[in-house]
Amino acid sequence: MARHEVTFPITDEAEILKLRAGDEVVVQGHIIGIRDRTQIRIFDEGVEPPMDLRGAFLLHTAPGVRKREDGGYDPVCIGTTTSARMVRFTEPLGAQYGVRAICGKGGFPDEAIEPMQRLKMVYFAIVGGAAALETTQIEEIEEVAWEELMPECLWKFRVKDFGPLTVGIDAHGNSLYHDVQSAALKKLEELYARL
Amino acid sequence: MSVVATGLRQAVEDAAAYLYVWALKDIPQDLRDALLDAQQRETSVPGRRVLDTIVRNVEVADDQKNLVCQDTGIAVYTCLVGEHFPLHPTRIYEALKAGTERATLEHPLRSNAVHTLTRENTGPNTGYRLPIVHWEFIEDWDGLDVKCVPKGSGSENMSFLKMCVPADGVKGIKQFVLESIVGAGGKPCPPGIVGVGIGGSADYAMYLAKEAIARPIGTRNHDPHVAKLEEELYDLLNETGIGPMGLGGDVTVLNCHIEHADTHMTLNPVAVNYQCWAARRASAHVAADGSVDFDREA
Numbered sequence: 001m002a003r004h005e006v007t008f009p010i011t012d013e014a015e016i017l018k019l020r021a022g023d024e025v026v027v028q029g030h031i032i033g034i035r036d037r038t039q040i041r042i043f044d045e046g047v048e049p050p051m052d053l054r055g056a057f058l059l060h061t062a063p064g065v066r067k068r069e070d071g072g073y074d075p076v077c078i079g080t081t082t083s084a085r086m087v088r089f090t091e092p093l094g095a096q097y098g099v100r101a102i103c104g105k106g107g108f109p110d111e112a113i114e115p116m117q118r119l120k121m122v123y124f125a126i127v128g129g130a131a132a133l134e135t136t137q138i139e140e141i142e143e144v145a146w147e148e149l150m151p152e153c154l155w156k157f158r159v160k161d162f163g164p165l166t167v168g169i170d171a172h173g174n175s176l177y178h179d180v181q182s183a184a185l186k187k188l189e190e191l192y193a194r195l
Numbered sequence: 196m197s198v199v200a201t202g203l204r205q206a207v208e209d210a211a212a213y214l215y216v217w218a219l220k221d222i223p224q225d226l227r228d229a230l231l232d233a234q235q236r237e238t239s240v241p242g243r244r245v246l247d248t249i250v251r252n253v254e255v256a257d258d259q260k261n262l263v264c265q266d267t268g269i270a271v272y273t274c275l276v277g278e279h280f281p282l283h284p285t286r287i288y289e290a291l292k293a294g295t296e297r298a299t300l301e302h303p304l305r306s307n308a309v310h311t312l313t314r315e316n317t318g319p320n321t322g323y324r325l326p327i328v329h330w331e332f333i334e335d336w337d338g339l340d341v342k343c344v345p346k347g348s349g350s351e352n353m354s355f356l357k358m359c360v361p362a363d364g365v366k367g368i369k370q371f372v373l374e375s376i377v378g379a380g381g382k383p384c385p386p387g388i389v390g391v392g393i394g395g396s397a398d399y400a401m402y403l404a405k406e407a408i409a410r411p412i413g414t415r416n417h418d419p420h421v422a423k424l425e426e427e428l429y430d431l432l433n434e435t436g437i438g439p440m441g442l443g444g445d446v447t448v449l450n451c452h453i454e455h456a457d458t459h460m461t462l463n464p465v466a467v468n469y470q471c472w473a474a475r476r477a478s479a480h481v482a483a484d485g486s487v488d489f490d491r492e493a
Contacts, residue, residue, distance in 0.1 A: 001241075001242055001403070016322065022240070022241060024244060026357055037314075040373065049482060053402055060210075061265075062265075062305070063265065063305075063457070064265050064267070064303075064304065064305040066263070066303065074260075076261075076266060076453070077261055077262040077264075077265040079264055079265030079266065079307070080265075081253045081266075081348075082349045082352065082382050083346075084382055105349070105381065105382075105384065105440065106349065106380065106381040106382035106383075106384070107380065107381050107382075107440060107441055115393060125241075125381070125440060125442060126265075127245050127248040127249060127252070127440055128208040128349060128414065128440060128472040129249070129252070129254070129263065129264040129349075129471055129472060130248050130249060130251075130252035130254050130264075130346070131261075131262060131263070131264050131265035131266075132253075132256035132259060132262065132264075133248065133251055133252040134252075134254045134257040134265075135259075135261060135265075135341065136247070136255060140460075151305060164244055164248060164334075166241045166244060166245075166440075166442055168442070177380060177381065177441060178440065178444065179443070180380070180436065180443040181377070181380060183280040183436055183443075184377045184435045184436050184437055185377065187434065187436055188373060188374065188377055188435065189437055191431055191434060191435075192370055193375060195366045195369050195370065
């Protein structure tokens, strides 16, 4: 299991292809915060997002923030939410907007594996609940769009040493979640026989 | 209200406001110990990475005086009310609600409360029937114990109920708990506390499962039959290999707690309520004279 440092947004697809399920990754550059209502607005209500998502790293979040007098926001506590609720947006995020990475907690079900392989995308697993640490890795909230959806706005963060993340699903058709579930279901049969 | 009651109401409100923020920032020692123990036991590479990060995160929260997790949850309180406590539960509820609101606005904390259908925010972590309070009444006592358990949605979404039948027996209960936790995978932020409620009725089993997650880690049920099942399930769950954050490993749960009630001869309900690794809770003992003792370990 290799260790990588990747800067987002990425322009070279090779940066994604070198990542393998189980690898450790630390992220630099810019990441974009997104959540249920943000994606419902983009895809179900057909509203174009006012940020460029090409090559982007999306984080499933709804940050706790404090509004400054100049209208900007300071982070109070920024963490990550459960990804599985938002799996249906994976294919259109990659196909229509060129998103390269989605980061959240708890993983995506198997339906994400095929589009991630076809569109050369990865899923990064973060440690859910480790928000105190995550907040220290966010240098600045640079942009906020759709403030009326607070806290489920579209957020642009500049990050430093964001992680450690684990590649949960890679662009080669491998998913740690799939492997762990298959092994656990097999184990259950053995445990049931012992009960 | 009398002068005494006005003072008490304020004491309960202040206690609630303090408990909510305290629970979110400073996790109990038994949980810290359990996480360190898990870090030592874990052998998988991604699992160890997760537990190292969790332990580092708890340290950062201490250093920065920040919240351990961004999900401020729904505020759940359990109240043990002495029959001679001089403030009626109506006013206790009012005080808990006011304290929750104040903590949310003053800190500020993220407000999660929405109307179930319109999804519009209903207030600073308050709304119709929010916060949620579990009540228990104690005879021959004039005190009040309040425990605040902010409950995150990632783990609450992993709640399951099955109306097993008597013929399913204890084996049916074990199978359902195992399949629930395997099915939940990494979503509820494992390794956490698996709360199980058995017996009673459908609704009461789930209520008991929530009571179970609020106990100090590794405490055992007073009924030896139930305590034995807690031990068995704890071991079985850690054999599933789901691991920290569902990435595979040895530590899937920190423990398994069970609460039970006697039930109908044809019922065998089993409810599962998951509590994430950041199993936050904080307690206060309020005396009849309004003095308050805070207690992180209760």
